[in-house]
Amino acid sequence: MKHVPCALTIAGTDPSGGAGIQADLKTFQELKCYGMAVITSAVAQNTTGVKDVHHLPLGFLEKQLQSISEDMPVHALKTGMVAQKDMMNVIADWIPKIDAYYVMDPVMIAQSGDSLSEEESREVLRNQLLPLTSLVTPNIPEAEEITGKRIKTEKDMKEAAEAIVKNFGAGAALVKGGHKKGTAVDYLFDGNEIYTFESERIQTKNTHGTGCTYSAAITAYLARGYSLPEAVKQAKHFVTEAIRHSFDLGHGSGPTNHFAAREEVSNKWM
Numbered sequence: 086m087k088h089v090p091c092a093l094t095i096a097g098t099d100p101s102g103g104a105g106i107q108a109d110l111k112t113f114q115e116l117k118c119y120g121m122a123v124i125t126s127a128v129a130q131n132t133t134g135v136k137d138v139h140h141l142p143l144g145f146l147e148k149q150l151q152s153i154s155e156d157m158p159v160h161a162l163k164t165g166m167v168a169q170k171d172m173m174n175v176i177a178d179w180i181p182k183i184d185a186y187y188v189m190d191p192v193m194i195a196q197s198g199d200s201l202s203e204e205e206s207r208e209v210l211r212n213q214l215l216p217l218t219s220l221v222t223p224n225i226p227e228a229e230e231i232t233g234k235r236i237k238t239e240k241d242m243k244e245a246a247e248a249i250v251k252n253f254g255a256g257a258a259l260v261k262g263g264h265k266k267g268t269a270v271d272y273l274f275d276g277n278e279i280y281t282f283e284s285e286r287i288q289t290k291n292t293h294g295t296g297c298t299y300s301a302a303i304t305a306y307l308a309r310g311y312s313l314p315e316a317v318k319q320a321k322h323f324v325t326e327a328i329r330h331s332f333d334l335g336h337g338s339g340p341t342n343h344f345a346a347r348e349e350v351s352n353k354w355m
């Protein structure tokens with residue numbers, strides 16, 4: 086039987102479909118992975134922001150994780166919104182039980198400005214989860230929070246990527262430049278060298294869920310056996326096309342288009 090790459094996301098929900106678990110599963114499906122999802126928090130949100138959050142009980146998080154590891158193969162997994170330190174501890178205990186690439190999107194604050202993680206969880210993220218990662222994908226504010234240093238220049242971004250690997254034990258770090266002016270440039274440090282991934286900046290307000298989509302795409306490519314730099318390169322293309330063909334839906338920052346990279350659909354629909 087043909088081997089199917091299996092990708093898992095551990096994250097919160099977005100009923101409006103642009104971010105969180107929903108964005109991750111759409112991305113896994115687009116990139117020909119069998120997608121699985123463990124929910125940390127149910128989030129009432131849409132393109133305008135977060136309305137309410139309901140954290141699932143810890144014991145239930147454990148049962149979901151166990152349901153995966155006792156039955157299903159996982160070739161690569163990602164974590165997104167993990168709001169509480171106790172949830173992080175549960176996940177940190179579980180990850181070493183499986184043999185899979187681990188991509189962490191260190192979700193802290195949504196684009197709307199709403200907080201998606203508790204302040205006290207940040208230390209557990211740094212000390213318990215980061216050392217387990219194959220890759221962490223902070224945006225600039227998240228990289229500042231992890232390193233405790235302000236990031237103003239592209240040199241600062243590269244230094245932050247190096248520091249996150251050398252000082253905090255991440256397997257690799259991709260510092261994303263979505264929040265800066267100029268081209269959309271991201272820097273990857275894999276422990277040996279810095280790689281640059283750059284695209285033009287697309288003029289749109291519809292970028293809800295870009296970070297989720299990008300990290301899910303990297304996870305999918307890792308599950309498929311791509312090397313880390315190649316997985317990031319392909320995922321960067323995927324997210325750039327998703328932003329270029331994003332949807333003007335909702336009253337806030339609209340969602341990206343998870344099927345934009347499909348050549349035939351881009352031609353037919355856009």
Ligand SMILES: Nc1ncnc2c1ncn2[C@@H]1O[C@H](COP(=O)(O)OP(=O)(O)O)[C@@H](O)[C@H]1O
Pocket residue numbers: 223224225261262263264269270271284285286287288289292294295296297299321324325328
């Ligand atoms: N307007 C844009 N045009 C092109 N690429 C963008 C744009 N905004 C963000 N990106 C890219 O999308 C990806 C997600 O980045 P970012 O927005 O920083 O993440 P997050 O959603 O976690 O804040 C990165 O590759 C970034 O460079």
Ligand SMILES: Cc1ncc(COP(=O)(O)OP(=O)(O)O)c(N)n1
Pocket residue numbers: 096097098099104105106128130165166192194195196197201292293294295296297298338
């Ligand atoms: C449940 C959930 N997880 C993560 C986010 C943040 O998503 P992100 O891709 O960083 O995009 P923005 O929301 O910042 O546009 C979220 N909103 N919800």
